[in-house]
Amino acid sequence: MRVTVFLSEKLDIQITEQVKHLLICLRERPQSVKEAMKNLGLNHRPTFIYDYLKPAMSLGFAEMTEPDSPNSPKQKYRLTGKGKAFLSLKNEDINHGRFEQ
Structure with missing residues (x-):
């Protein structure tokens, strides 16, 4: 599933569920690949790298x-300002009933 998020009027980004889960995982603190994989319940490193980390x-x-x-x-790995803005926007949209999953 892809979610379209508008971070500005001119920017339309397609975000996979995997990327969203990684961003939520990195919200509290930077994590190593091993830590993030454990927190996401993943065992296969290539899947994590190619489906989660590289796209993010x-x-x-x-x-x-x-x-x-x-x-x-x-x-x-840590969130950038853009990643933090996405999570803030996501939380705001959920609170206002505008975020579709």
Whole structure:
């Protein structure tokens, strides 16, 4: 299922359920791949990378905490300002009955 979200009048983004779940997972704090997978109940790393993480990053909703060292053992992922704005918008739409799942 895809959800269309308008972050501005000119921006129409298609967000998968997987990306939404990852953003919710990253809401509280940055997480490593292993932590996020555990919190999402996933066991298959490629599924997480290609269905959750890469789309969230390509949309600008998530980013690396160590962008200069992508293979660092300390690497974690966090929400960007755009990701936080999406979650705020999502919560506002749910509260006003405008968000369709």
